[in-house]
Amino acid sequence: MSESLRSTLDAVSRDVAMPDDLTDAALRLAGRRRRRAHVTVPVLAMVVVALLVLLVTSVFSVGRRAVVPAGPVSGPGAVPSSVGAVSDVRSEFSAPIARAALMYQDRGGTPILVSADDEAVRALRVSSSGGYRGAAYALSPDGMKVAYGWQKTSPVGGAQPKTQLRVVTLATGETASLALPGIGLGEPVESIAWSTDSARLLVQGVVTEGAQQNGGYGSVECFLVDIDSSGALTRGAKVQFTGPDVDGWSADGQRLLSVQTPEVDITDLAGKTVGSVRLRSMPDAGRYGNVFGAAGQLWSPDEQQLAIAEAKALPDRPLNVLDGKPRPYLLRAVSLTSSEATAPETDVELGQAMDAHVVGWADDGRVLVGVLSGGAENVYSVDVRTGEKRVVVRFDAGLTSSAPQVAGEIVRGGGFR
């Protein structure tokens, strides 16, 4: 039977057209590399010495602080231009910020924060010493903290990496960390979800320690982390959560919602299913729904509805795959009050887009949805009752991985105040 995966891969590989003879191009490239090597080696030696001097100097000057929430955001496309109250975004700041209303990632994956108080913009710089880097950044709902995994993702094998969960307080730059023994290799911290009161985290990580000795494999582990008033982190109980992502955490902190199309499951923290809704295929949805699972859905704060951003199926493109071409996207709000969600209550056209996903629900019932179109991912505020929509944040074109997250003011008001 495994032959079928092999034959499918074989068939996929045959879709590529064969190029003309690559010999001359390869020889030219080899020649360039050889010439460059002759020039580069002495220059590299000088650069390495200079970097070592710089490194030693910086270690003594900044101590062991891993996160520096400071510095102007530079580079084209790094600063969001905006409409509404964010129209005067400044780009030269050095002081920390108290609360962030919005976080997105620039093209290099650096988290960029926009202050809820004065719309100042900050880059969150994370130490990459020893090959470690930040991943799975998550902005707390109160906008005051950012959690992330500090992990080594490259070459696997050898000793277990010292993966950590870190939480940085934006007002001070202080970072609390929690060692995650056993979690490591590959993409170890897969996701981090905040509880609605910003006091707890649900962390999904890949446990590989001991797997080789057992002749077995790594497994995904999900566990709670509590944050006390001093900011210290404490690892809590394991959670039997099997969904791909947390798409909502109940206000009382006791239930989790996840969507694996067409099933919507609500479980308690012990892993027991306490609610289940089957989404019936929408009339013009893709043949397989959203193939990638991460369809950009989110549970409403009153736990009665689910907002889904979904591409329409086209006659020549029945699959909702990321194929590099725009599609008409819809925002749909479905009721979760019965066991089968048969019809969307709201069906709002978002226009032609490459991707769209729900990023927040406001208390007034408006849904915030990120829409990637024309190289920019803008955030719309949509009234799911009337279908009225407006842009609340407009990013510069070229932000191919903006991945906006919202918190604080922007969620409460359905936009910046």
Next chain:
Amino acid sequence: MTVLDGDAEREFREFVRADTPNLMRAAYLLTGDPHHAQDLVQSTLANVALHWRAAAEHPHAYARKSLYHQAVSWWRWRGRRPETLFAALPDASARDDDGDRDRRLVVRAALSRLTPKQRAVLVLRYFEDLPESETAALLGCSVGTVKSQTRHALSRLRALAPELGELFESAEVRR
């Protein structure tokens, strides 16, 4: 500055003619994009040419190792850009029925959502049909790592493309 001359260049040209199709197909599975695949193969062949004296005895093995190592490190350096992996859908072929084409599209799209390392492990295990030990040796990691990466990759593929679950489950049984 000539990289190869005389017999060496002739042997290299023969090797390129014979091995380019296999390298291109593997590179396409690893990158998901025909242009990136061609760049990757061209860079691999340049590496082979630069080290032809060492590689001449087993050029295919040398090229394959270089290809997979570059595929993993390229994507690490370039950052993860899953939304731009596929420049265009392949043209529908007359021999395809809808089911085959859909299956290829889904598998190709799902592959693009794996980490470079997971993709490399899957392609080596199920496309090149290498045993775990050879896969580990080629990627420079342990057999245990190959096992865990394979498991994560298949599990992720099942989540991304549940309609093809049987395909991935059968692969897991064989593993």
